[in-house]
Structure formats: structure tokens, C-alpha cells
Amino acid sequence: MDFGDSPAESEFRLGLRAWLRTNNPGLPPSSTTDEYWAGQAGWHRALHAAGFFAMSWPTDIGGQGLPSVYDVIVDEELAAAGAPPRPSVGYLVQGFLRHGSDGLKSRFLPGLVSGQERWCQGFSEPDAGSDLASLRTRAEREGDEYVITGHKVWTSYSDVADWCLVLARTDPEAPKHRGLSAFVVPMHQSGIEQRPIRMINGVTREFGEVIFDRAGVPADNMVGSPGEGWSLAMTIVSHEREPGELGYVARYCKLVNELVDQARGEPTRYGEEALRDLSWALIEAEMLRLHVRRRLSDRLDGVSHGPEGSVDKLLMTSVEQAVGHAALSVGGTASGTRDDTWLKVYLYSRAQSVMGGTSQIQRNLVATRILELDK
Amino acid sequence: MDTRLSPEQVTLRDSAASLVDKLGPKSVQQLDDPERIGKLQAAVAGTGWHELRAPADGWAPLASAVEVAIVAEELALGLADVAFVGPTLAAELRRLAQAPAAASSETVAFAADLSTIACVAAGTAPPDAVAVDVGGSKTALLCASVTDGYRLVGARPAREAHLGVDLTRTTAPLSMEDPLIPVIDQGRIVTEEDLVRWRAFGLSLSCADLIGTMRGAIRLACDYARSRRQYGVTIGSFQAVQHLLADAFVSMEGSRSVALHAAWGADALPADEALAAAAIAKAYCARSARTACEIAIQVHGGIGNTWDCLAHLYLRRALHSSDLFGGVGASLALVREHHGIGAHSGLR
Numbered sequence: 183m184d185f186g187d188s189p190a191e192s193e194f195r196l197g198l199r200a201w202l203r204t205n206n207p208g209l210p211p212s213s214t215t216d217e218y219w220a221g222q223a224g225w226h227r228a229l230h231a232a233g234f235f236a237m238s239w240p241t242d243i244g245g246q247g248l249p250s251v252y253d254v255i256v257d258e259e260l261a262a263a264g265a266p267p268r269p270s271v272g273y274l275v276q277g278f279l280r281h282g283s284d285g286l287k288s289r290f291l292p293g294l295v296s297g298q299e300r301w302c303q304g305f306s307e308p309d310a311g312s313d314l315a316s317l318r319t320r321a322e323r324e325g326d327e328y329v330i331t332g333h334k335v336w337t338s339y340s341d342v343a344d345w346c347l348v349l350a351r352t353d354p355e356a357p358k359h360r361g362l363s364a365f366v367v368p369m370h371q372s373g374i375e376q377r378p379i380r381m382i383n384g385v386t387r388e389f390g391e392v393i394f395d396r397a398g399v400p401a402d403n404m405v406g407s408p409g410e411g412w413s414l415a416m417t418i419v420s421h422e423r424e425p426g427e428l429g430y431v432a433r434y435c436k437l438v439n440e441l442v443d444q445a446r447g448e449p450t451r452y453g454e455e456a457l458r459d460l461s462w463a464l465i466e467a468e469m470l471r472l473h474v475r476r477r478l479s480d481r482l483d484g485v486s487h488g489p490e491g492s493v494d495k496l497l498m499t500s501v502e503q504a505v506g507h508a509a510l511s512v513g514g515t516a517s518g519t520r521d522d523t524w525l526k527v528y529l530y531s532r533a534q535s536v537m538g539g540t541s542q543i544q545r546n547l548v549a550t551r552i553l554e555l556d557k
Numbered sequence: 558m559d560t561r562l563s564p565e566q567v568t569l570r571d572s573a574a575s576l577v578d579k580l581g582p583k584s585v586q587q588l589d590d591p592e593r594i595g596k597l598q599a600a601v602a603g604t605g606w607h608e609l610r611a612p613a614d615g616w617a618p619l620a621s622a623v624e625v626a627i628v629a630e631e632l633a634l635g636l637a638d639v640a641f642v643g644p645t646l647a648a649e650l651r652r653l654a655q656a657p658a659a660a661s662s663e664t665v666a667f668a669a670d671l672s673t674i675a676c677v678a679a680g681t682a683p684p685d686a687v688a689v690d691v692g693g694s695k696t697a698l699l700c701a702s703v704t705d706g707y708r709l710v711g712a713r714p715a716r717e718a719h720l721g722v723d724l725t726r727t728t729a730p731l732s733m734e735d736p737l738i739p740v741i742d743q744g745r746i747v748t749e750e751d752l753v754r755w756r757a758f759g760l761s762l763s764c765a766d767l768i769g770t771m772r773g774a775i776r777l778a779c780d781y782a783r784s785r786r787q788y789g790v791t792i793g794s795f796q797a798v799q800h801l802l803a804d805a806f807v808s809m810e811g812s813r814s815v816a817l818h819a820a821w822g823a824d825a826l827p828a829d830e831a832l833a834a835a836a837i838a839k840a841y842c843a844r845s846a847r848t849a850c851e852i853a854i855q856v857h858g859g860i861g862n863t864w865d866c867l868a869h870l871y872l873r874r875a876l877h878s879s880d881l882f883g884g885v886g887a888s889l890a891l892v893r894e895h896h897g898i899g900a901h902s903g904l905r
Contacts, residue, residue, distance in 0.1 A: 184825075
């Protein structure tokens, strides 16, 4: 049992630290301004080109082929340098690796991993949120292609995406979980309209909704077999719940570091309540950093996603919202200042208990799949 | 970096689990069964677990703090009413002081709030100090101030008293009649830095006890929720009950990650960083454990509030382990001081 770096890990860490000294793009805190989202693509490509992204994925798709624990080293160093977190595309990659044909993997994974091609994920619909399997977007076979009609929502990065992984109903007669299939749909076509969604902290470039009106997709772009869509969606959402896959440790530790610096700089300005909130944010963020080390170590046994992803999602949510409360306590409600960054961090934190599956759904999964309370 | 337990550590865990499963109390009534307790004490004494921190080559410990934590967690899971934390802390103090192992079973004495080791300037035992986890120990170590640090002295725990919240481990005041017993052959003066390291070790040990306590409380409550029926169904089928237990389980998993790191850090990190890691772990574990044990009581309904339900034994053990070396408030103060955000209490 060793939480310390091996010589190889230490060498990697120092190399990354040196690179970050001259390559930190200095974007604003994530999710607080549109400027951050606009700068994400460049950051993704720069990190990947320097060999500091896709640490544990196979080399033939542009990964580094290293153990998963290198991901948490990247997160720790990004946070220490105040750099933006790594891009959260891991769950799509895991979905492709598990369900995609060799042809689809070699066509799409290198561009997804390197950031040369931008992706979004079309799962949720206005009437299919927690009950995802009730979705109504249809894909109908017409010759060599499928024609897609429907309405997707909460589609992250849909404004810049080249491709959308769409979950659609291909067999309306089958039971609701069995009639779904997944497609790689080109976003640049006339049958697709993308609309931004303005979130409670004002950002407009993270989430969008996408209207498919007879959008075409080659039949060969189906990922997995007809009817395999639900299984693929479950692979993806379970990875989407894992902080190790998302790289959020970097985001939380960076925010905490900045809040601690601010509190240290003006020691008499903050009251007991603010300092207590900040202490808990620090403790929670440290918990997640160590928890991810533990989870990624477990992957050395080949343990992959499972119901423990729901445990991790709930832990991640408690961290995000503790950091949000510290941001509110230390930063205030921006009444006397033009800089409302911390207020935006706080407001954004409320979404974490909803996106990727609500905290209520995660608790259902922990209670039934792990604690077996429904038996 | 590989935080998985080694095969030897897994074996240690499994043997601790099976020993406690066989000899730990299965009901509140069994706490009064001297035959069972005698067997449990003899079995633990036979394992050598009290000597895990005895010195090996060059005063390094025989086993790491991680191994100590593994045993502590399994003992707490089964509510083992046998001394372990006390004798282990005493052995660690002797090792740091380069003193030979105690001739007979020995524990440590704390200030009355259990936050720090008892200290004495001269002569007699401090009147408000208590020996913790007494079990069969005839002496409790405390610190006597000397120039540049401390010498270890032993005091006798009073024979009769059982104080405090925990029904599985005994706490006793120190005898005022018996004189203090100097530890002979102490190789070096115990420094403030030694005490920082010892405190980090002790905090990590109390965290491990809290993890076991949480696991036990959650296991007990889940068993009950799967069997107790109301409205014609098990109460575990209700989301309102499921979500309480899910929250308890999730906070236990987070606690385990910080506690494992604290145990590793107690040996591997510089003293001040080990203490900071342990304080983070203790704040998180103590907060989580109290809530988890309260949830276990709630899930049991009225039964959970009766003396004969095991749930309060877990809560009591958690409250004691929380106090030991300081609970949520003291740990938050350490965290704040380490990070320079406004605490003024001393590090020690």
C-alpha cells in the first residue's frame, strides 16, 4: 500500500510541472465565463500534443498506454499550477473502446482523443431525463443511412461539436430498454439546429439543445449492434460519474487553492463561518484527490466501472458543493464588486447534483446495487 | 503509487476479521460474559498484534501504521471489547523514546478530554488524567516535562472505575495513592516532534477505528432494513430509508480514502505533513461516523433507541474514538493552522 510516487511517476510529475511553467493558458475558472469554454479546445490539443493527456488509453488511438494512476498525477499538477483541468471526454472514449467496431474506433477515437475533432453526446431529452430509456428520438433506416428526428437537451459543447453520439429509438416495438441504438452523427448538416442554453450563472457555451429534423447518418456509423444503445449508454454514464475519468480533482483543488490564497492574503477580513466553510472545502477536495488515487489503483486489478461509480459521483458532488459554499462565503454575493467569479462558481455548483444522473438516482443505485436493500 | 493492500495485508485483515467474528460480542448481553472476553483477550494476545509497533532493526517499527490500521478497523467492525489502541500507542511511545518493551500490558493516559497525552511536571499523577483502553493493563504511560522534552513515566490506573461513553473499552482515572514509575533505560528524550509524529499515528489509528465502527453500524442497519417489514414490505424497499443508508455508505467510502492515506502518511511523510494529513482524515471520519451511527439508530426505529440494540454501541464507540486525539473541532483547527487560514491553537 503506497500513496507515494514511484521513480517513474516522480519523473513524469516533474516533467509535467516544468512544462506547465511555460504552457499554462491561464483561462478563467471553468464554468464561470464563456471565454473558458472557448479556450478549451486549444488547451485539449496542447495537453495532448505534449503527451500529458489520455495517459491510460491505448497508444494506437493517441493514448500514452500508462497505468490509470498517471491521470491523478496530471490532475494534481494542473491544480498546483493553477492550470485548467483536463478535458472531460474519457467517458465517450470508454464507450467506444467497449462497444465500437475496430473500424469506428480507428476512424473516430484518434480525433476525439487528440482534440482535433470536437464531440458532444445526445442522450437526454425534454421528456427523458432520469428515465432516459423512455427517450423518443427516432432513427429510421432509409437505404444506406438512418434518418434521425427528435429533440436532445443538456448537450454539452453542442455549439462547437463536429460529431454527436446520439442515442435513438430504432425499434419502437421492442421493450423500451431494448429498442435503442447509438450513432455517430455529423453535426454539420442542414437537418440539425443547435440552440444554446443559458445557465443560472450566465454561461451559454457549455450546454445546448439540439433539434434533429430528418438528419442523416450513414448506417455504418451505428456504434455496436442494433439494440445495443442502452448498454452503451450505461457504460458511458457510469464512467461519466467517475471523478477519475472527468479530471475534476484538478478543478476543485485549483479553486480551493485560490480561495485559500485569498483568505491568507487578508487574514482579518473573513469571519469564522467563511473560514470554516473554506476548511471543509479543503478537506472535501483532499478527500476526493485521495479517493481517486484509491480508485485508479484498484483499476490495476482490471476493476472497471460498476455501481461504485455512483458512490464516487455522490462524493464528487459533495466536494463541488462544499467548494461552492466556500466560494460563496469567501467571495460573497458580489454586491460591492464587479468581479462575480466566486458567485458564478457557487451558482454552477448546484448543477453537479443533477448532471450525469441526479443524486437521488445515484442513491437509488447505491442502495439497490451495493447495499441490496431491495432484496 | 498503488494503494491496494498487499497480499500479506489482505491476510492480516482476513485473520483479524475471522477472530472478531468468532469471539466478538453478538449482543449487548454478551458484553457481560467473562468467558467470551477471556477467550478474546487470549486470542488477541496470541496474535502479536499488540507488538506491531515494537522496535525491530534500528528502532524502526515491526509493522507499518497501515497494518495497525487494518487490525483496528476489523476490531471496531466487530465491536471487539479488547484492548488494542492503548497498548499499541504505548508501544509506539516506547519505540520513539528508544525504551525497551514493557514487561507487562501497558496503555497510555490522556488529559480528561482525551485530546492530548497527559503531562506532569513533578511527583504525582495529574488528577484529571485518564487511562484509555485499559483492558488488563497495570500501567499507563504519560509524559513528564524535562529540559528539551519529556521522559516517560507510568501511572497506575485506578482499579474500580469505568468512565466514559464507550461500552466496549474501559477508561479509568489514575490512582492518586500509587507513586509514578519512571521508565528505565529510556534511550532518548521524547521531543515535541516525536509527539507530533505520535499524534499523527494516533489520529490515523482512531480514524481506522471509526471506519470499522461505521461499517459495523451500516451493516447492522442494512440487515435490519432487509428484514423488518411494514405496510407488507421490507422497510429497505422505501427510498426514504434507502437514501439514508446510501449517504452513510458513501461517507464511509470517502472516510476510508482519507484514513488509509493518514495511516500511510504516519510512517512515510515528514511529521508536520503526517499530522496535517491525519487532521484532514480525522475531521472527515469523525463527522461521517457520528452521522452514520445516528442513521443506524434511526433505521432501527424505536428498537434503535433501546439499550439492547447494538446500534448505540457503535455510536458510543464512535464518540470515544472521535474524542481520542481531538474530534472535528480540534482537527479543523489543525487543518486551518497548517494552511494558514486563521486558527490560533497550537499544533500540539
